[in-house]
Amino acid sequence: MTLSMYQAAIPPMIRSLNSLVGILEKGAAYAEAKKIEPQVLIGFRLYPDMFPLSKQVQIASDIARRGAARLAGVEAPAMEDKETTFPELITRLKDTVAYLETLTPEQIDGTEKKTIELPVGSETLTFDGQSFLLYFVLPNVYFHVTTAYDILRHCGVEVGKRDYLGVA
Amino acid sequence: MTLSMYQAAIPPMIRSLNSLVGILEKGAAYAEAKKIEPQVLIGFRLYPDMFPLSKQVQIASDIARRGAARLAGVEAPAMEDKETTFPELITRLKDTVAYLETLTPEQIDGTEKKTIELPVGSETLTFDGQSFLLYFVLPNVYFHVTTAYDILRHCGVEVGKRDYLGVA
Numbered sequence: 001m002t003l004s005m006y007q008a009a010i011p012p013m014i015r016s017l018n019s020l021v022g023i024l025e026k027g028a029a030y031a032e033a034k035k036i037e038p039q040v041l042i043g044f045r046l047y048p049d050m051f052p053l054s055k056q057v058q059i060a061s062d063i064a065r066r067g068a069a070r071l072a073g074v075e076a077p078a079m080e081d082k083e084t085t086f087p088e089l090i091t092r093l094k095d096t097v098a099y100l101e102t103l104t105p106e107q108i109d110g111t112e113k114k115t116i117e118l119p120v121g122s123e124t125l126t127f128d129g130q131s132f133l134l135y136f137v138l139p140n141v142y143f144h145v146t147t148a149y150d151i152l153r154h155c156g157v158e159v160g161k162r163d164y165l166g167v168a
Numbered sequence: 169m170t171l172s173m174y175q176a177a178i179p180p181m182i183r184s185l186n187s188l189v190g191i192l193e194k195g196a197a198y199a200e201a202k203k204i205e206p207q208v209l210i211g212f213r214l215y216p217d218m219f220p221l222s223k224q225v226q227i228a229s230d231i232a233r234r235g236a237a238r239l240a241g242v243e244a245p246a247m248e249d250k251e252t253t254f255p256e257l258i259t260r261l262k263d264t265v266a267y268l269e270t271l272t273p274e275q276i277d278g279t280e281k282k283t284i285e286l287p288v289g290s291e292t293l294t295f296d297g298q299s300f301l302l303y304f305v306l307p308n309v310y311f312h313v314t315t316a317y318d319i320l321r322h323c324g325v326e327v328g329k330r331d332y333l334g335v336a
Contacts, residue, residue: 002170002171002172002278002280003170003171003172003173003176003280003298004170004171005171007298007302008171008176008302011302012302012303012306012307015303016307046214046318046321046322047321047322047324050321110170112170112171130171130175134175134176134179134180135180135183135333135334136333138180138306138310139180139184139310139332139333140329140333142306142307142310142311142314143310143314143317143329143332146310146311146314146315146318147314147318149311150214150314150315150318153214153215153218154214154215154322156215161308161311164307164311165303165304165307165308166303
C-alpha cells in the first residue's frame with residue numbers, strides 16, 4: 001500500500017480534532033475545579049491582538065472542513081461562529097469530525113494535481129492539491145490545535161503531549 | 169504523480185524549519201530593538217513546567233532529524249543541546265535542514281509499512297512508517313514550531329501566520 005491523499009489528510013485531521021475535544025474537556029473540568037468562569041478560558045488570548053481560544057477552535061474546524069471539501073470538490077457545510085461554551089466548542093469539533101468521516105478515499109485520492117483556488121482576503125492563492133494539503137491545510141490545522149493547547153496550558157490546565165498527539 | 173512518503177515528509181519539514189529560522193530572526197531583531205536581553209526570550213516559557221523557547225527549537229530539530237533518519241534506516245547526526253543564543257539556535261535549524269536535504273526519495277519512499285521502534289522513556293512505541301510519519305513526526309514538528317511561535321508572539325514579537333506557513 002502506498003500513501004494516498006486521503007490517508008495523509010482525513011484520518012490525521014480526525015485524530016487531531018478528536019485530541020482537541022479531549023483537551024477542551026480538560027479545560028472545562030479545570031474551570032469547574034478551580035471555580036474559574038469558563039468564559040475566561042474561552043476568551044483567553046496569548047497576546048491582545050491574537051485570537052482567543054474559541055476562535056482557535058473554530059479556525060481549526062474551518063481549515064479541516066473546508067480544506068477536505070476543496071480537495072473532494074464539494075461544498076463544506078457552513079458553521080456559524082457562535083460557540084460561547086466548552087460544550088458548544090466540543091460539539092463544533094464533533095460535527096466537523098462527523099463531516100470528515102463522510103468523505104471517502106474515492107473523493108480525495110488522486111487529487112495531487114487538482115487546482116485549488118483559495119480566496120484569502122482580496123487575493124486568490126492557487127495551489128495544486130498536494131501542496132494545498134501539505135503546506136497549507138495540515139500545518140494550519142496543527143497550528144490552531146497547538147495554539148488552543150498552548151492557551152489552556154498557559155492558563156494552568158494539565159494537558160501534555162499525549163493529549164495533543166491522541167491515540168489510535 | 170502520486171503522493172509519496174518522501175514528499176509528505178521531507179519538503180514540508182524543511183519548509184517548517186526554515187519558517188522557524190525566520191521567526192527566530194524576528195525574535196532576535198525584536199530583542200535588539202526593545203533592548204531586551206535575548207536570553208529572556210530564549211528562556212521564556214508559557215508555563216513554569218513547560219519547555220522554554222530554546223528547547224522547543226531543539227526538539228523540533230530532533231523530531232525532524234531523527235524521524236526522517238528512522239524512515240530512511242540511517243543514523244541521524246547527533247546534536248548537543250548547547251545553544252544559548254538566537255544565532256546558535258538558527259544554526260541548529262540550518263544544520264537540520266542541510267541534513268534533511270541529504271536524504272533522497274529513494275531512501276524514504278516505500279517506507280509505509282516499515283516497522284519503526286521508538287524508545288520513549290522505558291517504553292518502546294511501535295509504528296509502521298506511514299503512521300509514524302502522519303501521527304507522530306509531522307504533528308510533533310508542527311507542535312514545537314507553533315509553540316516556539318506562540319512563545320515569541322506572547323512576548324510581543326510581531327510574527328504572523330505567513331511567517332509560520334513560510335513560502336515555497
